[in-house]
């Protein structure tokens with residue numbers, strides 16, 4: 001039987017107890033660029049001519065900090081991770097915040113006939129309806145993300161061995177709706193040895209060049225953001241200090 005990639009994370013999330021290992025705020029980059037997700041959903045809906053609330057896939061989502069942020073803004077979010085303990089903590093946290101936790105299939109119920117509150121798609125709205133959170137324990141080296149199903153896919157610090165990473169990026173391309181957005185932040189290889197977070201093997205880290213190659217076959221046009229950065233990170237106890245990351249906002253070209 002292949003090793004369970006969630007096992008080591010189960011232990012780390014359990015050891016953090018009631019605290020969240022990566023803190024209880026969304027990732028800074030996801031928070032700063034959330035409006036792009038809502039815009040992506042609005043663009044996809046305009047193309048489809050029907051209305052539904054934005055559907056977002058959060059990959060390697062751990063304890064759910066990004067998923068809850070987006071669900072609280074009205075998105076239907078599926079959080080996928082190999083760690084059952086991480087997702088159990090996400091579920092309990094959602095209940096404390098009164099965010100509905102629903103079976104994953106409920107995220108796919110067609111809302112076209114019910115209509116949708118336009119505030120969900122307005123990034124500047126001050127009040128908005130609460131969305132919903134689905135949870136899926138899965139190994140991203142195997143799990144199918146679906147075809148043209150997601151208005152946005154989010155991933156922060158999901159680090160995998162290179163063959164798994166290539167597969168994940170291919171699935172991201174396939175699973176985004178045309179016009180959909182991939183919003184992600186990873187450690188880049190310059191992070192190696194800093195001791196402020198991330199894997200201990202540079203091969204598990206991600207460069208801007210690799211994202212350009214894997215997502216857009218070498219072209220820059222589909223990227224709204226693609227940059228390697230150095231920034232201070234404060235995320236719980238696990239990510240602390242000056243860090244080298246790559247940030248990406250990739251929009252799948254419309255048909």
Ligand SMILES: C[S@@+](CC[C@H](N)C(=O)[O-])C[C@H]1O[C@@H](n2cnc3c(N)ncnc32)[C@H](O)[C@@H]1O
Pocket residue numbers: 005006009022027059060061062063064065080081082083086138139140141155156157158159160164
């Ligand atoms: C550094 S944590 C990041 C968690 C979350 N994205 C965040 O930023 O708070 C990496 C996560 O990747 C998950 N993970 C690692 N390998 C995985 C795989 N093959 N399939 C699914 N999840 C995986 C772990 O369980 C862990 O929750």
